Amino acid sequence: MKVTETLNEGLKRGYNIVVTAAEMDEKVNEKLLEAQPEVEMKGFRKGKVPMALLKKQFGDKVMGEAMQESIDGAMSKHFEESGDRPAMQPEIKMTNDDWKPGDDVDVSVSYEKLPEIPDVDLKKIKLEKMVVKAEDKDIDEALSNLAENAQNFDDRKKGSKSKDGDQVTIDFLGKVDGEAFEGGAAEDYPLVLGSNSFIPGFEAQLVGVKVGDDVEVKVDFPAEYQAEHLAGKAAVFECKIKAVKEPKAAEINDELAKQFGAEDLAALKAQVAERLEAEFGGASRAVLKRKLLDELDKLVKFELPPTLVEAEAGQIAHQLWHEENPDVQGHDHPEIETTDEHKGLAERRVRLGLLLAEMGRKNEIEVTDAEMTQAIMNQARQYPGQERQFFEFIQQNQQMQQQMRAPIFEDKVVDYVFELADVKEKEVKKADLEKAVEALEDDAS
Missing domain, CATH: 3.10.50.40 (Chitinase A; domain 3)
Structure with missing residues (x-):
């Protein structure tokens, strides 16, 4: 087998792989010999079918398998030796279209490799976390809403x-x-x-x-x-x-508290305060995460795989177009062109995505089976009466599993960074946090 480099430009790589006819023939014979003991054919005892007849009967099928295994093996060996990690699925094409048995197999392979991602001294990152305590007026407002719902x-x-x-x-x-x-x-x-x-x-x-x-x-x-x-x-x-x-509206008293599972009004107020502060904590984390991503985006620069950026820019443009045209539900619409703004957002997303993925890989951060199961169960609750079907659908759909795993993995990496970064807490008013959250929504990227 001969592997020749045909392209080495930035992150783009191209190779020509030639599997000789002799190598292919040897691999086909190996596979047929391996299968021979189990083959039954009219006129012959099990395992005694001659190789020439096996080759005539099954040669074409085995040749296809041998060809695929040879190419896959060559690619695995190349990635192991070079250390390259393809950004997307490599494009593999057979170049001798007029191939026939007895000819060498000539294949071209092209891909974009993932870039070398520099290390970041996470301890040098300084962040400020907004902390909001539930005030009496917030608790009273929440109680009023509960009373209204219990009207x-x-x-x-x-x-x-x-x-x-x-x-x-x-x-x-x-x-x-x-x-x-x-x-x-x-x-x-x-x-x-x-x-x-x-x-x-x-x-x-x-x-x-x-x-x-x-x-x-x-x-x-x-x-x-x-x-x-x-x-x-x-x-x-x-x-x-x-x-x-x-x-x-129901009266705000011990009776109302009991309707919501609390012993008395004081206990209900404590539960409400705890829930509010949990909500404030979630909003604060979202703001802190954006600040972290902004800091990482400033600190780290590296070459990006063009295909990944193009795909992400196209996805951003498509999503924004549908947000601006909510009446169009399907994909029967004019071609959507990407702009420099879309490309800029895409570059940021790809850069940060690759950086977080590399941090997770180097620090052996993984999504556990228990975490995935919990995430699937949480989402399944959105389909009352069909939880089991939803669970089975996810289990059988690798792409959906990856879509659910990705945000969990990202949050685990972000939490890891928070532990190492210099994070100072600052107590603020609810209005300050709301303003920061609105700024996130206005500048979503």
């Missing part, structure tokens, strides 16, 4: 008309083409107007009704409605208004 409904004054947010108690009977349909009727049904729990347009027609009214609500079932026999159909619901109630 009750009291009857409105006799003759009062319903308002958005009220609860109306109704009997209803739904009909399509004048015929009642299964599941379209109920008695004493409590419906909160504005909750969007019914068909679009239904609740709005019950704003302004009063007890004793008989109302016809006319709606169209959505085209994608789960019941196919009703999808896209016009329907009329005959509604009898039996009660109109206005929302009333």
Whole structure:
């Protein structure tokens, strides 16, 4: 086997690999000899089929396998000896298109290698971490929100008309083409107007009704409605208004605390304070992480694989285009051109991504099976009733696993850097933290 370098320009590498016909023939014979004891063929005892007949019967198939194994072996040996790590999957092409058995195999290989990434003295990085304590007004605001969510409904004054947010108690009977349909009727049904729990347009027609009214609500079932026999159909619901109630926030007391699993109001306040400070801590970490990435971006410069930058710039441009054109859900749209701004963002992302990956590799930081399982379970909860199917889907999909593993790995590397960096805490107000978070969102990259 002969390997000849054809390109060495920056991070780009190219090689020509020639596997001689004799080498291929030897490898084919080895594979056939290995398989011979298990081969059965009419007219011969098991394991006694002549090599010439095996070669005639299975030679083409084995030749393809031998060719692939030879090329893979040559590439593995090359990467081991050179120390190169390809940034993306190498491009491998057979150059003698008119190849036939007995000819040498001529293959061209090209790739971009990962750059040499310099070490960073993490102890020299100085960062300031924002710390926010939950104040009484923050706790009171959170308690008010809990009370509102735990609201009750009291009857409105006799003759009062319903308002958005009220609860109306109704009997209803739904009909399509004048015929009642299964599941379209109920008695004493409590419906909160504005909750969007019914068909679009239904609740709005019950704003302004009063007890004793008989109302016809006319709606169209959505085209994608789960019941196919009703999808896209016009329907009329005959509604009898039996009660109109206005929302009333629950009182902030021990009873409210018990509704949320706390022993008393003092315990609930402690839980709320703990939850708020956990939220503040998460926001503070996001701000601190951005500061760290900014510092690393200033400290480290190295050559970037052009293909990685181009792919990332294209992805950024595509994502931003869809954000600006939210009505376009699919990919049936004009070609999206990348700009210098997209390229600049891409260079930063690729540089920082390669740097963090190298830090993780050198320090043997890995995502454990337990961490992956926990991440999958957390995401599976977003699909109630389908958790098992989601879990199995992820287990069978390597690409999805990598997408979930990547942010976990990045956060573990970032935490490692935080431990070594000079991080000073500074207590600030909630408004200061919110302002810093808004700045992150405005300058997302």
